[in-house]
Amino acid sequence: MLVSAAGHRGRFAVAATVLILLALAAVPFGLSAFAVATLTLGLCYGLFTYGLDLAWGRAGLLSVGHAAFFGCGAYAVALSEEHGVPLALALVVALAATTVLGLIVVRIGLASGIPDAPLILLTLGVSLLLQKAATTLTSVTGGTNGLAVSTSDVVTTYYRTLVTVAVVVGLCTWLIVRSRFGARLTAAARNPERAAQSGVDTVRVRSAAFAASAAVSTVAGALYAPVAGLVSPPVFGLGLSTGVLVWLALGGRESTLGALLGAGALTTGQQILGTTWQGWYILALAALFVLVVQVAPGGLAGLVRARLARGAPTLTLPPAAARPGRPGPAPAPGAEAALSLRGIAKSFGPVRVLDGVDLTVQPGRCVCLIGPNGAGKSTLLAIVAGQLTADAGTLDIFGRDASAVPVHRRVAMGLGRMFQIPSVITELSPADNIRLARMEAPARADLPEEYRDLETDDAIEAGTLPLADRRRLELAVVLAGAPRLVLLDEPAAGMGRQDAWRLTRELKQVAVRTGCAMLVVEHDMEIVRELADEVVVLDGGRIIAHGPMDAIVTDTAVREAYLGAR
Numbered sequence: 001m002l003v004s005a006a007g008h009r010g011r012f013a014v015a016a017t018v019l020i021l022l023a024l025a026a027v028p029f030g031l032s033a034f035a036v037a038t039l040t041l042g043l044c045y046g047l048f049t050y051g052l053d054l055a056w057g058r059a060g061l062l063s064v065g066h067a068a069f070f071g072c073g074a075y076a077v078a079l080s081e082e083h084g085v086p087l088a089l090a091l092v093v094a095l096a097a098t099t100v101l102g103l104i105v106v107r108i109g110l111a112s113g114i115p116d117a118p119l120i121l122l123t124l125g126v127s128l129l130l131q132k133a134a135t136t137l138t139s140v141t142g143g144t145n146g147l148a149v150s151t152s153d154v155v156t157t158y159y160r161t162l163v164t165v166a167v168v169v170g171l172c173t174w175l176i177v178r179s180r181f182g183a184r185l186t187a188a189a190r191n192p193e194r195a196a197q198s199g200v201d202t203v204r205v206r207s208a209a210f211a212a213s214a215a216v217s218t219v220a221g222a223l224y225a226p227v228a229g230l231v232s233p234p235v236f237g238l239g240l241s242t243g244v245l246v247w248l249a250l251g252g253r254e255s256t257l258g259a260l261l262g263a264g265a266l267t268t269g270q271q272i273l274g275t276t277w278q279g280w281y282i283l284a285l286a287a288l289f290v291l292v293v294q295v296a297p298g299g300l301a302g303l304v305r306a307r308l309a310r311g312a313p314t315l316t317l318p319p320a321a322a323r324p325g326r327p328g329p330a331p332a333p334g335a336e337a338a339l340s341l342r343g344i345a346k347s348f349g350p351v352r353v354l355d356g357v358d359l360t361v362q363p364g365r366c367v368c369l370i371g372p373n374g375a376g377k378s379t380l381l382a383i384v385a386g387q388l389t390a391d392a393g394t395l396d397i398f399g400r401d402a403s404a405v406p407v408h409r410r411v412a413m414g415l416g417r418m419f420q421i422p423s424v425i426t427e428l429s430p431a432d433n434i435r436l437a438r439m440e441a442p443a444r445a446d447l448p449e450e451y452r453d454l455e456t457d458d459a460i461e462a463g464t465l466p467l468a469d470r471r472r473l474e475l476a477v478v479l480a481g482a483p484r485l486v487l488l489d490e491p492a493a494g495m496g497r498q499d500a501w502r503l504t505r506e507l508k509q510v511a512v513r514t515g516c517a518m519l520v521v522e523h524d525m526e527i528v529r530e531l532a533d534e535v536v537v538l539d540g541g542r543i544i545a546h547g548p549m550d551a552i553v554t555d556t557a558v559r560e561a562y563l564g565a566r
């Protein structure tokens, strides 16, 4: 069941899809052979564009060498015909190979944590490598001349085969995109940091989407071979890889119809105008591309969506399965610590940032971490969250060793996190943000009364909220993840005095009602005084004082280090 917020948009998409399918089914009865052949080619490219959309549109992974996968499909058909290999076997091998290749490429691309550049270079490198191989392995591939593929029934029965395959592939991926996997992918592509902090294995879901994208592109390539009649090295080339990017940008990402329309319209234009206009056609295409990127970055589909959306969020998600509500965990006497750090050390190159930090946060307690700039507070928080790994020391969360546990799994251990700049998925509604967090939560947590309005707020995008409301939403998202320990990095940063105080009071109430432990990095001493059960002072990577606020402010070492007093 889908959430109703974008119901009219969903109904429009279904109606438009049905109309297009009916039009496609009627095509062979009314059009000339040339027109049917053009549409057949457009459908192949449309499927290829749809494949790329799974990577670039849905998973946010830009590939400039997707022709590598398309070319493998085309060559599988050509090689099976040339060397007498059963077509089914050649296709299965090609699909398996491109899926694995896609997985390897995306895993390496994402490993560095640097966005875009590694994957762009890798995909480009792989496509050029395959083009080179196709050119030089003449005895197998026919070299630059390529291999001929029989085209006997392309204009008659092949069109129907293509429509059927395109519909099946489109339907399968449509179902996947609307599943829980699709919701995770949405979160991972739009805000990997928040998604991971909500329990989503972002690398895994994005890798799976990229591999699926490679497989769909391979299918498109296999369907293309008989339409083209010749498979040669340019099928792996940069021209096709960039062409499909243009089709997708024009049609609009994250839209099945956009991908098909972009590729279909431009292929038709190419077939009809390209031969007569030649260079002018390419120039007109480039101008159109620049215009669309500048005026309508969402492409044609984005324009339609914007007209239909009327302020509603761009996506809807399946509601989380109901799980039993979890009462706030009252700290049992003698219960294990929510957080226990022993001897944590961290260096960046020669700079020792943390030097043997011991720190304990008991269940239900709020510990404020203070210290001068550069003391290592954020570094310590990042180590607890799992973003950084300590060079030495132990880290236990509720009695379990978490040193080697990745960020998303720490959520299941009871960890939640608020960032210095509120981190929510800005393109989704507040309600969708909360649904996403609930999907991965280890238990169902009912939000405190004053946050319940957000659970049903599907009318706006979270990105349009003012800072204080975005912070409130982030807190609701964190609480929906049923945390037992929350990390907060300067939660009131950038807020006006009134909003900062309101948030501080809310945090205090949340701690009391849910029994959540908190580790808060904060500079504002009034907020620290209001929130902290204990204060820990870090200076030069070492803890120099630990105790109640009143004791801390009179501590000589603290005054010297932190307040600069003598």
Ligand SMILES: Nc1ncnc2c1ncn2[C@@H]1O[C@H](COP(=O)(O)OP(=O)(O)OP(=O)(O)O)[C@@H](O)[C@H]1O
Residues within 6 Å of the ligand: 348, 351, 353, 371, 372, 373, 374, 375, 376, 377, 378, 379, 380
């Ligand atoms: N990724 C990094 N690479 C190199 N040095 C870093 C890195 N991250 C932090 N540092 C350095 O580590 C030291 C501690 O930084 P950190 O941000 O943890 O301090 P902080 O106590 O949070 O400071 P502030 O209160 O100003 O945020 C600083 O000298 C900083 O320049």
